[in-house]
Amino acid sequence: MARKIAVVKSQGGFWGFLQNLLGISAIDNWHDATSFIHLTAAVNYIGANEATLVISKATDIGQANLEVPTNITLQFLKGGVLDIPDGTNVTILGNIQASDTQRIKVGMGKLKFSSPGRIPVPWFGVTAEAPSEQNAALEEACKALQCAGGGHLHFPPGTYRFYDDGGWDKPDLCKFEGITGITITGYSAVLALDP
Secondary structure, rough: OOOEEEEOOOOOOHHHHHHHHHOOOOOOEEEEHHHHOHHHHHHHHHHHOOOEEEEOOEEEEOOOOOEEEEEEEEEEEEOOOOOOOOOOEEEEEEOOOOOOOOOOOOOOOOEEEOOOOOEEHHOOOOOOOOOOOOHHHHHHHHHHHHHOOEEEEEEEOOEEEOOOOOOOOOOOOOOOOOOOEEEEEEOEEEEEEEE
16 A cells, blocks of 8 residues: 655645645655655556655666656655666656756666756766766766756766776767757856866
């Protein structure tokens, strides 16, 4: 049985203030993804109802290709990620609520968006001060944004190092040929290509 986290019904007063503060509607259904065997089951259970699906830990997808409709908002709490295996595509058509500094996707499968407008690179595993190569994660974030029609690739504050393993004439970072429509943003972010 699916567990509903909260149903808020209010017209004003304190609850109305709280709704405005949290950005929730007069009737908001929150569902806990851990109550379902996988994400596909949660999406099917919610159906066409407006709802927020809370992802609080690694969540299995459940099928090869999944489309999360516009009526479902995915809210990622600390530690919440979509575990997308190789050969699997997950397309999110609705809203995403997640910190700019958290990862929301693991696995070799593809995470796609309808029109995010802005993707923080940590969502794909790019982190500041990472001790290892993360060029593939950056390329994945760029391609996801381009497939959604472009937008802002956001780097939160920090120093992001990308390692050149092919010589200065063809660094990995330059393999993004043909990717267009992306603006890089990042207040207090430094991008460094290390030899």
